[in-house]
Amino acid sequence: MDDARAASYSFVPSAVAPPIVDRAEGCTLHLADGRTVIDAGAGAIAVNIGHGRAEVADAVAEATRRVSYVLPPWVTEERIALVELLRERWLPEGLSRVGFTSGGSESVDSAVRLALAHHATAGRPERRKVIGREASYHGLTMTALAVGGHRGRRAAFEHVLADHPKMPIADAEGLEKVLWDEGPETVAAVIAEPVIGATAGAVVPPDGWWADVRALCDQHGVLLIADEVMTGFGRTGRRFGVDHWDVVPDLLVGGKGLSGGYAPLGGVFATDEVVAPIAASGEVVMFFTYSAHSASCAAGVAALTILDDEDLVTASATKGADLLRRLDGVAAHPHVAEVRGLGLMIGVELQQADGRPYPASEGMGARVVAEAMARGAWVYPAGDGNVPDALLIGPPFTITDAEMDEVVRIVGEAISAICGD
Numbered sequence: 001m002d003d004a005r006a007a008s009y010s011f012v013p014s015a016v017a018p019p020i021v022d023r024a025e026g027c028t029l030h031l032a033d034g035r036t037v038i039d040a041g042a043g044a045i046a047v048n049i050g051h052g053r054a055e056v057a058d059a060v061a062e063a064t065r066r067v068s069y070v071l072p073p074w075v076t077e078e079r080i081a082l083v084e085l086l087r088e089r090w091l092p093e094g095l096s097r098v099g100f101t102s103g104g105s106e107s108v109d110s111a112v113r114l115a116l117a118h119h120a121t122a123g124r125p126e127r128r129k130v131i132g133r134e135a136s137y138h139g140l141t142m143t144a145l146a147v148g149g150h151r152g153r154r155a156a157f158e159h160v161l162a163d164h165p166k167m168p169i170a171d172a173e174g175l176e177k178v179l180w181d182e183g184p185e186t187v188a189a190v191i192a193e194p195v196i197g198a199t200a201g202a203v204v205p206p207d208g209w210w211a212d213v214r215a216l217c218d219q220h221g222v223l224l225i226a227d228e229v230m231t232g233f234g235r236t237g238r239r240f241g242v243d244h245w246d247v248v249p250d251l252l253v254g255g256k257g258l259s260g261g262y263a264p265l266g267g268v269f270a271t272d273e274v275v276a277p278i279a280a281s282g283e284v285v286m287f288f289t290y291s292a293h294s295a296s297c298a299a300g301v302a303a304l305t306i307l308d309d310e311d312l313v314t315a316s317a318t319k320g321a322d323l324l325r326r327l328d329g330v331a332a333h334p335h336v337a338e339v340r341g342l343g344l345m346i347g348v349e350l351q352q353a354d355g356r357p358y359p360a361s362e363g364m365g366a367r368v369v370a371e372a373m374a375r376g377a378w379v380y381p382a383g384d385g386n387v388p389d390a391l392l393i394g395p396p397f398t399i400t401d402a403e404m405d406e407v408v409r410i411v412g413e414a415i416s417a418i419c420g421d
């Protein structure tokens, strides 16, 4: 394939042709021009089990051959198998209601709709605000953008986004203030990522923050939504990010690692208490046409089975700690403000030599990502607002020691090449 044909793929025309990927195996992307790239971003932090797993492909093929499509509320073997597996082996105690979508944004959107429907059907329609964090990303539907705080991605739509309040990222007193300012009786839910991903590059909250947020929600009758689209299914070294702080949310949202990138799949998981008033009211919870697609559910069962059989959540914890240590040299780079993270969700925050962030207009994060790609490693770009430039290193949990060393070397060299030594 020539570059002109590849460039014609882009929806918004671009002078730079996107990479052409011929095939992928393990942590390696094989490009059409013969080069190989280590997928240290697991695509968009999705391919937790690594590429090229034949058992997942076989499960998807088998599901497609048996029942290509039926209405989402109807039952297929793949759908019920995934519900059972999640209830039995994955979800925090109490999250027994399970629904599927095609991805993270749809799942966040659905969780917000469920929170609003919960209060409305329980006779509290005035509870309609969802408090998000100042730095947060929850997806691209208009509702997901509105509850999120990603300034860059919101910018073109600010004038039409619903007005949902924002709280400071790591200070529970800040949430309490927002609750009182807004009037707690008008608040339906609080939504947060356990570890902030795309907006800030793996920012871990202080110990106690999640417990304080849970307590404030309980005190004020507000639902707590954990957005585990990026952190879920082992990415932070535990099944879910909230497990690090022993907090159980009322609603938990998943995507990405749920199918390991093998098929479009997201999930909304809720307690019986959240669903009870909706069920009692008889209100219909509408589905998307491709919700709970059988082939995607088959991919989910196969991906989660691999995570369990190969003890890959533990691998994410131990390799993550190891990779953080290997990144000590990168952390000492004058153009690196901090290296941080949990499990295999690691952020590298860039800075100018004087310690200030680069002006966002310089696009340094994107330039370092492009340089690393040219040198043979894909890392995921992150950053916005106060943290304009960060890289997310979030490889498959199957990454080898040699691959980790290579990623560390390439990231360090790419930062030096773009930012200077």
Ligand SMILES: Cc1ncc(COP(=O)(O)O)c(C=O)c1O
Pocket (backbone or CB within 6 Å): 044, 103, 104, 105, 106, 108, 137, 138, 139, 140, 193, 197, 198, 227, 228, 229, 230, 231, 255, 256
């Ligand atoms: C925390 C979080 N929530 C939601 C989303 C949106 O998910 P999707 O891109 O699958 O719609 C993302 C995507 O990066 C995410 O990181």
